[in-house]
Amino acid sequence: MFKGVYTAASGMISAERVQEMLSHNLANAQTPGYKQDRTAIRAFPEMLMQRIQAQQGTGLSGGSARGMGTVGAGRSLTPIGTLHTGVYAQEGVPQFSQGPIQETGRTLDVAIIDQSLPANPETGRQGQLFFAVQVGDDGEIRYTRNGQFAIDAEGYLVTPEGYYVLDEALNPIYTGNDLFVVTEDGHILLDPQVLATGPAGVNPEPRLWLGYTEQPHHLVREGHGLWRWAGAAGEADEPFAEPQLIDAVPFLNAAQNGGNVTFRVQQGFIEQSNVDVSQTMTQMLMQYRLYEANQRVLQTYDRSMELAANQIGKLY
Incomplete structure (x- = not known):
């Protein structure tokens, strides 16, 4: 042969x-x-x-x-x-470079715009930001860059597949309608009518959960644009073993950067595929x-x- x-x-x-x-x-x-x-x-x-x-x-x-x-x-x-x-x-190795930002004018569309995010000093790769969503009734959390949201029958902000979009306390976000405003730092300003007629205990100014990790290569791709954090052996106690809240990352804290925010959230825009x-x-x-x-x-x-x-x- x-x-x-x-x-x-x-x-x-x-x-x-x-x-x-x-x-x-x-x-x-x-x-x-x-x-x-x-x-x-x-x-x-x-x-x-x-x-x-x-x-x-x-x-x-x-x-x-x-x-x-x-x-x-x-x-x-x-x-x-x-x-x-x-x-x-x-x-296949995912490429986390930012895709083109397209204006849609749709209130429910939200894009994360990366601005000079620091790179991992060990790998030289840039860190990444993600939204958090709840998958299923057991409270499992997944991460996504797809900010094309919708509102379900109960008035909660969800993904197109119906997964709850989470705030920084990891709770579903109630908006009631699409008459809300998203600020550049991720806060959601609700319609006053929603606060007056909505269910009791509604957070008047929820903030989108924005997670950051220096190690995006530890994320595992799942369906519907979702990512699952896999981590690595022996990293349970490492500072970046889980994507962190923006305020919990020292070098992205606005106060330590002289008020210069290194990212922003843009309402009415969507991040397209980077293909x-x-x-x-x-x-x-x-x-x-x-x-x-x-x-x-x-x-x-x-x-x-x-x-x-x-x-x-x-x-x-």
Whole structure:
């Protein structure tokens, strides 16, 4: 069997997996707050190919003329060269760069606009901000960048899937209607009529929960634009093991920054997907060509094996 068959086959498999990831990105090019995945194709370790041959002469029990040790009586190994054993596609890595901000004029649309957020000194990657939502009745919390909200039948602010949007006390936000104002620091100013006729105990000025983490790579993607915090082993007591409230992060505290807020919340705007459609389609075409090239290599091997079986071994 030609060893290069496996190398070409691994190239086809890798190209197919990258193509699937790019297709998923392209399908979410219009999904608000979506963060694209990227991957890299890496090579498996190379193998050193050697040929076993009979030793010439005597006195070579300690090694051959090429410096290779013996592998048996009267035999030694001669290097032929290296063989590339193929490639593989790494898992997709989310890219948390901010997507374009689009004005919608819709009161229920809210966008987080990052402004000079500090980078993690260890990784060099910029931290990220997220809204918090409650998933299900058990109180599980998920994070999202999709600020395209709605109001449910009971008057609570929810995501398009019906998950409660949470305030900084991690409670659902009651707005009653869409006649509210969101300030740049995330406070929600409710309609006076809602305060007068709404249920008892309504917070007159709730604030959107805005979480920050220096380690967004510890977030696991879930459906509907949600992220689950996975963390890492041994990080339960680390200061950024969970996304933090803005006020709890010292270097983002407005007082310590001379009143300069490094982020703002913009009502009537939405953060679009950070997928570049033109670039993604170009990458898809490149992967198609890569798949096609490896396919031609396999076809060449197939013709070579056919020739070996039908011609070289033919008896006249």
